[in-house]
Amino acid sequence: MKEQLQALVQELRTASGQEPADLHVTNVHILDVFTDTVYPGSLVIKNGKIVAINPGWHVQARESFDGQGMYAVPGFMDAHVHIETTLLTPEALASAIVPWGTTTMFVDAMEIANVAGLEGLKALVHNNASLPFRIYLEVPSRVPTAPGLETTGGVLGVEEVTELLGSDLAASLGELDPSKVLSSREEYLAKILSARANGKVCNGHAIGLDWDKLNVYAAAGLSDCHESVVYEELFERLRLGIKALIREGSTERNLEELMKGVIAHNLPTENLLFCTDDKHVNDIFAEGHISYNIQKAIDLGLEPITAIKMATINIAKHFRLDHQIGAIAPGRYADLVLLESLEQIKPVYVFKQGQLVAERGQLKKELTGKYPEFLNSTVKLSPDFKPADFAVPASGKQAKVRVINLYPDQIINFTTEEWLEIKNGQVQIDVEKDILKLAVVERYGKNGWVGVGFVRGFKLNSGALASSVSHDHHNIVIVGTNDQDMYLAAREIERNQGAFVAVRNGKVLGTLPLPIAGLMSPLPAVQVMEQINKLNEVAKVLGTDLPAPFMTLSFVSLPTVPELGLTDQGLIDVLGHCVIPVIIETA
Template sequence: MKLSSGRMAGQIVDLHQRRIFAGVVEWRRGRITRVRADDRVQAKHLIMPGFVDAHIHIESSLLPPAEFARLAVAHGTVATVSDPHEIANVLGARGVTHMIADGRRTPLKFNFGAPSCVPATTFETAGAALDANAVARLLAREDVRYLAEVMNFPGVLGGDPALRTMMEVARKLGKPIDGHAPGLRGAQARAYAAAGPSTDHECFTLEEAQDKLAAGMKILIREGSAARNFAALAPLLHTHPERVMFCCDDLHPDLLVGGHLDRHIRRALAAGADRFDVLRCASVNPVEHYGLAVGLLRAGDPADFVVVDGWKKFRVLRTYLDGRLIAANGRARFPRLAAKTPNQFRAQPRRAAEFAVSATNGPAKLNVIEALNGQLITRHLTEAPALRQGKLVADPKRDLLKIAVVNRYAPRAPIARGFIRGFGLKAGAIASSVAHDSHNIVVIGADDEALAAAVNLVIKHRGGLSAVGRGRSLVLPLPIAGLMSDLPGPVVARRYTELDRFAKRLGSRLDAPFMTLSFMALLVIPDLKLSDRGLFSATRWGFLPVQT
């Protein structure tokens, strides 16, 4: 890539000296040579460091890195800290290498980590596994920047030897260790932090975040498509701005086309947070914590910066990386690249009868998952069953739906089945091969025929999102590992929006039904989830029967 030289005049936002002044940024061969004041500058636009998403799974955008970059740079994103554990659960280390290679084809500075928990637990079936030796080999690579979120927090607290080895390797290499510890408080939070993880993006309350800050951790304020914790954690922008970063974690394409971290910044400014502190959280803090090769508008830095129209609308006008204009007026300035489509998908079509659940003898209650809008956590409910001809069935009138997980890596593995509340479907079913973290097929529906139809649409396309009901069916194929599309980003966003609207016409009350669906098999986030092996309680750390 040819390095660029040039100059830009405007109102320069100096985050290190906490000042704004009229001046000029000059760069040569991709690096800033001088930032100087100039009172003659009349331009009103702001020049500031570009934005860094401190924790995001690129796969959750349903786009490969090269296409994700084309959407993100238009919103001022110059770098990401990315955990590729989604594709690693499908393809192993080969998947991590694929993401790194695809990201290199674009100007955006992707910084990938070594996944620490593949699979996330031993209670589910993934397409691959990364043991301590495999993770150590990844960490030894120069293009792997950190040890990605250590999700098995019970294992950390219990001294799991493999996790201990991974964290020790990261420490010896001087690479940060990312945390993931939902709900940990007090002594447990202190013990977890002492073991090595230095960040957490899984705080759902201010009190939880304060406990983790007291334990020495840094907090990532997350606002994505499923988990939205900005409102709860925004007070940290006033009290601990030096130890806070912004992240999306998981962001579907319908939101990405309209904004990325610029959305976080606008919201923080509207809430009255100090503008220098807000921009520090969006740029300086992640660059310094992870040691990223990203410029911060200083002489000698890479010429990575953005031009914004002003503080009120905070609209990104242009994005520069290494001195090159890579986005202007909402559009990327580099070409779209064809995507490769590695995959692993062995599931075969299933029959409606395979989703049936026989009732046990005698009176029984159901252990039921309750999905919560805007959250990854669930509640554990106990409900009376609905019976029909000796079978346990869904009861949409009570918002009692059936949930199932189909193993995509084994053609005829038994189907795990359970019951769920919170989705609100009155008819039909929705299914997804994006099912954290092992990415089997998860489906929710009002009857067994709809469940089978939705699952078989996903199987037909070797991965995808589907919705069926009321005489209609829709599918968004995801041929890249069953996680990502090979279509242009705006097309994926439009088709995802159509699926989202269809799910809501079927009755879903959730803001993001497909994103929430994708987390109903994630066992490491409390309380009750469903893996391909059965109903699992994260608080009890074990399986539960559907009927009790």
């Protein structure tokens, strides 16, 4: 408290011209998110905070920065993201997102928590203060995501969640799927109450809910949702007081459809926020980060100031942090982006807390992170694991099976029932119909279970693709045309202690090692991007036409996204929250 008091005295003295500033940013056009106006001015910064704008006294400062007449806008924010899905450590991720103007990330770290529990989560954010962007934690609410239906490496109960919610790092309770709320499961309701007691909001994941169920969801206190796919879903959520996070990730491309509806209906936007949720590093480098969401909204016809507010003050207000971030105003952190134009979101300079952290597309200082050794040994396959574990045994000549069918650019799926041939007592795939095997292999050394089902949408004509990133349990997920290649892919992941892998005819064609919790690479962002691009090209050789096949693979088994999921325990009826048979009947 004493240090904070001294800092505040310094800031107030600087604000009144009695003490030199640390930085004076001059000659800028300031975007004011409170009045939707732009005006010329200068910014006085002390202790990383803006303390005065256009003061009437002569400014003395240790450093001056000429803004060259550019537009000064608040640093961009991502309202909901899983850092691990970028495949990068936070340190490596900085070089990808900060030059695009992102200075704040609201991070649901459920991925690493599912792998390594509370200690893994703490390791992910241990370097927060030294990063050129700030992390606020959306405390994972569902670790595991589908208790009783999957095997995970870690568990966060009410006690652990409450501990995290009490920290200054925490901004909210992380996304809570409908099954936990609609069935009034007391463990999860207790986590909601803990968030309320700590003054934190609760993030939602209201996928596939009709009006009546949305009412129940809202009544429980879930305050946002990033799962709207069509405008009508977004509108319903807003009507019930649930803020809509408009997502644009690698496989979930929702922005265009939603923003067209918002613009066509002239819908108020103060309760609309931008997020990426899950976006691979190669897409960030190619398109941008939250800057891409802003730019695309502008290109669709939204006013630039309105689009920028959806990435700044709207988010800050939602998380009850607008007294610290989200605006260029006294008392707020000096997180700034300087643009040459409000219509073209191409950051020239980026400041975090009054420090210049990126200039003309480049991070000023590259960072490296050090992670505990236990995170580098999380893949432990059963000693009894063998190719025969991928068999789907059946008697007769044909089997009617349930098939997971992919939707383009979405993580939701739909079910069909298909007849497949039985040979040698095993159900066969059908490459011509694009019906392939999908398997999830338990990778924590706990039980050795293997769940097997069928999927349509990958279009492989040979080989297998595999990943140790498999939401949210993060067991090994594999899609393939034959059991031997699927087995080899799993062993290659074990050898690398996590990886994306492509295999054909008994040969590993490509590997991206992900040894940190089986989720992230220790390499710099550019190198990871290059390896992903190469691996995606290899996947195309196997026949797939998916733009991000490994991102799709990482979501296809998710046991909380309708209609079907797959875990190491078997095929999951998502809405029924139970394991169901893959085979319906045989003939």
